[in-house]
Amino acid sequence: MPPNLTYDPPAxxxxxxxxxCSPHCRDIEVDYFVPAVDKATSYEWDITGIYAAxxxxxxxxxxxxxxxxxxATLWCRALNYGVPGPWQTKTIYIENCSRDSNSFGNQTKINKSGKLLTNIECNELQNEVRIYPNPASNIINISVPNSVNYxxxxxxxxxxxTVKSIKSPNRKIVINTNDVSPGLYIIKLSSRNSILLEKVIISK
Structure with a gap:
């Protein structure tokens, strides 16, 4: 039998x-990442200090x-074939903005590819994605640019x-809101590399 292999813990x-571009809002998923760690074969994450998270x-x-x-405290560590390295931590604050229409920014871009977007890039994206009418009554039209595959x-x-969910590769998407109660909502567009959030008001 070959000898047992031992692995050094990664950094x-x-x-x-x-x-x-946005504070972390309660009930809205937010993405984080860590740079690649040498010798890491996997990663482990945890969150502490807050209930129901x-x-x-x-x-x-x-x-x-x-x-x-x-x-709350967000934790991450790298592992080298199961051998863990030291934890890295980050203090995050989750705001109570899911119930407050003034707390949401008009639009949020969260990039998963390892590059944080600047406010200028967020503004450029706002000009590319069209969600109308807003306020809406019976339908919401969404037009997305060719550069992003939501x-x-x-x-x-x-x-x-989530009261409506549509899977569509189309550049123009229509959400029927006839059966949706009036109020403040969030449009969430997801692609492989990013998530876009924008608030919309439905009025009858």
Missing amino acids: QPSYISGPA GVTWNGPYATVWSHHYGT SVVELINNQGE
């Missing part, structure tokens, strides 16, 4: 990214969600619940 991730991840990329607001469109209410 600590140099940092955990912050969300781009969680984190899911795919390697160095993680998505944080919470049903409460306040200060595959899933969701309509999320102020409780954080």
Whole structure:
């Protein structure tokens, strides 16, 4: 039998990214990442310090969600064939903005590819994606640029619940809101590399 192999623990991730362009809002998923760590074969994430919160991840990329607001600690460490390295931590603040229409920015771009977007890039994206009419009554039209492939469109209410979900590769998407109650909603457009959030008001 071959001798047992032993592996050195990998280094600590140099940092955990912050969300781009927007505060972390309760009930809205926000993405983080860590730069690649030498010798890392996998990564592990955790969140502590806040009730009813969680984190899911795919390697160095993680998505944080919470049903409460306040200060939390986000954790990440690299592993080398199961041998863990030291934890890297980041203090994050989750705001109670899912119930406050004034707390949402008009639009949020969260990039999963390892590059945080600037406010200028967020403004450029706002000019490219059209969501109209706003306020809406019976339908919401969404027009996306050729440069971005959004595959899933969701309509999320102020409780954080998805009330409509559409999978479509089309550049023009229509959401029927005849059966949706009036109020403040979030349009969430998801692609492989990014998530776009924009608030919309439905009035009858």
